Amino acid sequence: MKKTSNRQTWYYAAVIVISYAVVTILLKGNLLNRQYTSLLVPIAVNIMLAVSLNLVTGFLGELTLGHAGFMSIGAYTGALISLNLGKTEVLPAPAAFALALLCGGLMAALFGFLIGVPVLRLRGDYLAIVTLAFGEIIKSVINSMEITNGARGLSKIPLYSNYTNYTVVFIIMVLTVLAITNLMNSRDGRAIMSIRDNDIAAESIGIKISHFKVKAFVFSAFFAGVAGVLYAHNVGLLKPGTFDYNKSIEILVIVVLGGMGSIRGSVIAAVILTVLPELLRGTDNLRMLLYAIVLIAMMIFNNSKIKEGLMMNRTFRKLGKKEA
Amino acid sequence: MLTSIMEQLINGLRTGSIYALIALGYTMVYGIAKMINFAHGDIIMVGAYTLYIGIALLHLPVIPAMVLTAAVCSVLGMLIEKIAYKPLRKAPPLAVLITAIGMSYFLQSVALLIFSSTPIPFKSVINLNAVQIGTVNISGITIVTLAVTTVIMICLTLFINKTKAGSAMRAVSEDRGAAELMGINVNRTISMTFAIGSALAAVAGILYICQYQSLRPTLGALPGIKAFVAAVLGGIGSVPGAMLGGIVLGLIESLSKAYISTELADAIVFGVLVIVLLVRPSGLLGKKKLVKV
Numbered sequence: 258m259k260k261t262s263n264r265q266t267w268y269y270a271a272v273i274v275i276s277y278a279v280v281t282i283l284l285k286g287n288l289l290n291r292q293y294t295s296l297l298v299p300i301a302v303n304i305m306l307a308v309s310l311n312l313v314t315g316f317l318g319e320l321t322l323g324h325a326g327f328m329s330i331g332a333y334t335g336a337l338i339s340l341n342l343g344k345t346e347v348l349p350a351p352a353a354f355a356l357a358l359l360c361g362g363l364m365a366a367l368f369g370f371l372i373g374v375p376v377l378r379l380r381g382d383y384l385a386i387v388t389l390a391f392g393e394i395i396k397s398v399i400n401s402m403e404i405t406n407g408a409r410g411l412s413k414i415p416l417y418s419n420y421t422n423y424t425v426v427f428i429i430m431v432l433t434v435l436a437i438t439n440l441m442n443s444r445d446g447r448a449i450m451s452i453r454d455n456d457i458a459a460e461s462i463g464i465k466i467s468h469f470k471v472k473a474f475v476f477s478a479f480f481a482g483v484a485g486v487l488y489a490h491n492v493g494l495l496k497p498g499t500f501d502y503n504k505s506i507e508i509l510v511i512v513v514l515g516g517m518g519s520i521r522g523s524v525i526a527a528v529i530l531t532v533l534p535e536l537l538r539g540t541d542n543l544r545m546l547l548y549a550i551v552l553i554a555m556m557i558f559n560n561s562k563i564k565e566g567l568m569m570n571r572t573f574r575k576l577g578k579k580e581a
Numbered sequence: 582m583l584t585s586i587m588e589q590l591i592n593g594l595r596t597g598s599i600y601a602l603i604a605l606g607y608t609m610v611y612g613i614a615k616m617i618n619f620a621h622g623d624i625i626m627v628g629a630y631t632l633y634i635g636i637a638l639l640h641l642p643v644i645p646a647m648v649l650t651a652a653v654c655s656v657l658g659m660l661i662e663k664i665a666y667k668p669l670r671k672a673p674p675l676a677v678l679i680t681a682i683g684m685s686y687f688l689q690s691v692a693l694l695i696f697s698s699t700p701i702p703f704k705s706v707i708n709l710n711a712v713q714i715g716t717v718n719i720s721g722i723t724i725v726t727l728a729v730t731t732v733i734m735i736c737l738t739l740f741i742n743k744t745k746a747g748s749a750m751r752a753v754s755e756d757r758g759a760a761e762l763m764g765i766n767v768n769r770t771i772s773m774t775f776a777i778g779s780a781l782a783a784v785a786g787i788l789y790i791c792q793y794q795s796l797r798p799t800l801g802a803l804p805g806i807k808a809f810v811a812a813v814l815g816g817i818g819s820v821p822g823a824m825l826g827g828i829v830l831g832l833i834e835s836l837s838k839a840y841i842s843t844e845l846a847d848a849i850v851f852g853v854l855v856i857v858l859l860v861r862p863s864g865l866l867g868k869k870k871l872v873k874v
Binding site: 308322375378379383385387393394398477506517548549556559 | 652669671674679683688689690802845852854862
């Protein structure tokens, strides 16, 4: 057991180093045109969003449709901090950005907690709807507040995390993925998964369901908030309309395509679903259709006889074991 | 002052009865299939576009166009159930929920591909003169909306309580397995429920579009979600609850738009949902469900 986990650690370390090296070579060698360079940070942001949503949807087994809401809280908090502290040079830029990241994440986590405590008493359909409602409430509150500049949004946010600072973004992204992977491999992670598989059984062996539900929710919100801060400092302007229901669905599509409960899957799907729409430029309407078909087809396939048949097939079972 | 309050109340009643029509669809489907049909809101949109095609492009008279709309929506509702939901009857609820969201997204994006996102202006097909009662002015469309909703609700209540098909629906929603053993065709009953629910959504779509007079692919999303809030408020699974919830929600929305803030009205409506779920998760008229270990 220990040996394999050791080997896995090396494997992951290698993947991280190689992917960083590839990005560096591509950037320094000017091998990417501007369109693709501008995709680097969105890929990282989407990976973080997908992995953090996976924590709740994949591992805890509860559907939330307000993930974009947490992202927007993080984005606005971070942007306001760097607009008020970094730009006026109260703090040097790196310190302001670090503070923005931390506060953005914490603020989102705080909201995750405030929303999570009452809401996680609900299950399934109700939880989905309430989180959707919260996403909309957050949007309309941001829309009507003075400090967030209402519907006009915030602009001229310093670009601390655009592609020239890709190292920072890369490190934060890797840390996020590692943190969530570690959480899921810990005792807490197993408790969270046991709630998904059978909450009554989990409760009967002494796992505090609400405690772990809220925990998963808060962590998920925290990382969504951090992703939001990165987003804000990459794009430079924020509008409440960016973080709507469609954004939440987009993240959900990534998680579903990658496989619910698979962190590696989320990462790969995030890369694919960020790059693919760029390749298919000009077909923006088709992208939505594609998302819809992915959602329906994946669900029907997952619960169909075809998959059951494949799983029964010996060669496929071997493949599956190797992967796991 | 009094006049303005009266006018707001009537506005609320009109919006509320549209919500109630949509909420009925949610509640009936939930009662029978134990799932939230997220695509329900988008059937309103399909209804609105069908009416537009019937009247503006095919130049049909008003009544046949409306019948066509209801028929198209019913068939669509049944098709959605057959293609997307039926294979998942035994699947975990999360899978069904994600499929339903996918379906809603699918309908929106197909509409986007066909009609593009620019709003299409559409003149109301219901032209009645406004009525003046005292100092209160009631528009023609309001009268039609209220009348249509009342008639539909009475018919639906009679249908569910007095006919054989209606009792089959109640039986399936009570206990699907037992209903099947009693010789009820469960598949047909579920199809019928989807058809009726979607036809109600079509009516709601017609009334909605006559009021707002502009077509967008996303027009069904917001009323859909609000109607869901109404269904939960009244107690999901309960038919009278959906009617009551819709009207209460319409009144809340209209009053908060008028006297609190237009921008925050949506937030208030969703706030109501949160409070209801926390205080009384079974809704105003819903049955309380016990979870046994």
